[in-house]
Amino acid sequence: MVTIKDVAKLADVSIATVSRVINGYAHVRPEVRDAVNKAIDSLGYRRNGLASSFRTQQSNIVGVLLRQQRTPFSSALAYAIETTMFDQGYRVLLCSTNGDADREQAYLETMLDMRVQGIIIRPSATTARTVKQVATLRERGVSVAFVDMKPKIASISSVVCDNFSGGYQGMRHLIELGHRKIGVVAGGIAQRGGSQDVGSERVRGIRQAAHDLADDVEIVFSHPFDTASFEVGREAGQAMITGNPDITAIFGTTDMLAIGVMHAAHALGLDLPRDLSILGYDGVLESAVTFPTLSTIAQPIHEMGQIAAMTLIDHMREASKSPRQVVLENTLVQRASTIPLET
Amino acid sequence: MVTIKDVAKLADVSIATVSRVINGYAHVRPEVRDAVNKAIDSLGYRRNGLASSFRTQQSNIVGVLLRQQRTPFSSALAYAIETTMFDQGYRVLLCSTNGDADREQAYLETMLDMRVQGIIIRPSATTARTVKQVATLRERGVSVAFVDMKPKIASISSVVCDNFSGGYQGMRHLIELGHRKIGVVAGGIAQRGGSQDVGSERVRGIRQAAHDLADDVEIVFSHPFDTASFEVGREAGQAMITGNPDITAIFGTTDMLAIGVMHAAHALGLDLPRDLSILGYDGVLESAVTFPTLSTIAQPIHEMGQIAAMTLIDHMREASKSPRQVVLENTLVQRASTIPLET
DNA sequence: TCTTGTTTTGAAAACGTTTACAAGATAGCG
């Protein structure tokens, strides 16, 4: 393996000079610089990243800790973060904890061991524990940013969507279409803990909209305290439709949930969207692919990832940077699954 | 930051002994071991991963280079690889090149700089270039494994599915259902290059099955030389259905392609699956979620990832291990979108 | 020419660990 020493010898300079050339420092005579570069090329020298990271005690790696990885939302988020980081010269150590607290712990330790400069976390259920660990992280000089969950500690930067407003918008959409008896399938709330969590916020927005916008709205809630998956949506949807045949619209607080509802409706022989309007939440790719295509409250997932990445980068480059809490707006994407109530 | 020296001082031993304890070497007296461990705990010492990686010139990081990241297939694969690696004590540097050769190059260099022990690659279009780079990698002692593409160099391990057999199975399924005029939407072939690529293999299997199993089968091909996306499938499907109204089944060589076809069929007012059977390929989550649910040739994606990971680990642990080419079987998952031809 | 200031360069230390080597301690054996 060719080292900086070999380059120095060939170019007939000291290793310090080679280092200066490599790192683009000033105060190197142009002809020396050229000679060094020539030596580097001819030897095929590559800087030993391990050595330089060791010496400077920092790698250009940032950790990204997601609680899932296979879901459309998570992978879109991961992609956004990764590309942004790449463009800024950082590399990403991607870790999916899959809700396992031990894994989360193990990954955080690995990250610490590797002296990552910063970490982006989409916290899982065990938030309390995570937050405590985050405190430890910051003591060690690691920058931290949360995504998709506002931390209780105000000193941590975060990027979230306004889920209250999203829920509100969605409900308003259904009400404006004339629906008055509306089902809400709100999954995955309990396990996310806290009252400030994503799912509860959406439900809060839904209630508020119903309260604000019409006197005669009736909401039927279904709270499958489970993951917000397709199967859960189907089961909840089936129960809801059979139990409340007069419902004219169902709002799933997750696209996958809504798609599950859609399947239940199909299976029960309903003609969509004529017999039942269905609204989703997230705006993942899959929502564009259902039949009928799913109207949904879209989250700016890519933007979330980008902003989270840039926020973290700001903190890493300038430790004194004060934390910022970014809140992004969700927007209604109207497709084919929601139509005006036929009278 | 507390170092091994501090621990040594507190435990009143040499740093060599501490190192031995940390790394679990033999020849340390139990009481000394305990004392060191106690010192470690009381100081909150954590081994500096950067330093030890530097010293040993290897990190426990493996690189995973995928050409995409947002697709269901890729994220399922990434997840499988990552969890397997984690369980084996390795950490994953995940990189999505997004088909960009420069990015691929940049990532490979980063990986080299970080002295990753091994790399798993799902090669992109620029295979020739990649293969050349891989040669360089191996000179530098980095183990390499391919996934989802059999490399031309026999010395590289790989894990692929038998796409020929998959295509064959799919076609047989449709023929056995009585279909005789069958459309095939085969996307994303050209850009993968080579004749040995995934898409072409599937088409080969399809042709062979038609040839073997019935004299009177007519196949209509559509080759959108583009990514195998939903939109492409929809456009190709629309053209195919309107151009060949007597087709009774369509085989998409990718689930997303097939789902696109399904949408085209819906849009044209066809009643699925009565008017048209549709078959997909991949078995991604989304295929279970369409309406009607999509019959598909399912790939054992998780298994592919697992085996790729374990293969790479074998190579890393024992460099002399001879390469192995694993070929996995695809299996037909029959759902609602394919039914017998009504006569 | 001498002084002063600036630019350019090299020598050497340092980062925190692992590990080769040697030495000290202990045990086993005759």
Add this chain to the structure above:
DNA sequence: CGCTATCTTGTAAACGTTTTCAAAACAAGA
């Protein structure tokens, strides 16, 4: 008790880079 073999421990070098410090070279001003 003395010798050897084995176990346990410490010393010190090494890994490849960055960076401090100081010296050398040069330029400019007097």
